[in-house]
Amino acid sequence: MVHTETVRMSDRSTITVSFTEWPIRALQSLDFTFEPAGGVEGRTGLVTTVSPSGDRAGLKGIVLQRRGDSIVLPRHPRARQVWGLDVVSLPEEGTWRFEFVVEGPGGTSTGVLPIQAIAPPGPPLALSWTIALVPWAPVALLLAYGWRRARTIRRAAGPAWSG
Known part of the structure; x- marks a missing residue:
């Protein structure tokens, strides 16, 4: 992973979000991994992506399961110890919001990560x-x-x- 961000959750724990490309460009395929402090065993992770225009469906690419507007985070195909999304892209440039909900034995915690997506690579x-x-x-x-x-x-x- 090229870049990592740490998100402070509501219960004072953290979730580490990693990206395969940085800076993130709109319409560029990349992988995301999500690793909560303490690991993913016995927990469920949800992420809602909010586009700069306010669309809550957000990401384009391979999304296995949804719960409402949220994506149920699956295990990453190449790093089974973390959650991840493989080969997805942010379809528009601007500030995206990743809203996390982690449900586990200790309760539910939430967090938000703003991400800036710059112009798509290449010509129009x-x-x-x-x-x-x-x-x-x-x-x-x-x-x-x-x-x-x-x-x-x-x-x-x-x-x-x-x-």
Whole structure:
């Protein structure tokens, strides 16, 4: 993990949030891990992501289970001792809020982590798609020309019986 943030929870415990990329860019795939003080055994973790525009559905990517607007935190696929989200992205730039709820034998604790997502990597999407599709323009023209030519030949031949 490249960057780590520590979140103070309501019961004075902490949860450590780690990211595979830093700074976080909008629309960039990354992994998150969440490790509460004392480990994840016997606990359930929920995270609600609130986008800069106020949308509580938030993250894009692989989310296994939801409870209302919250994501039930599963074990991370490559680090089974922590909770984690694998291959997700923040779809818009701005300040995101990660709202945590950790339920365990000692009760329920909550915490909030604001995260700044900067502009997406690379050129704007419209420009990227235009550049990617330019090489296919001659192919589309050749297909249109071939279809038109074959149609003209078929009409000129007229109906015939071959047998």
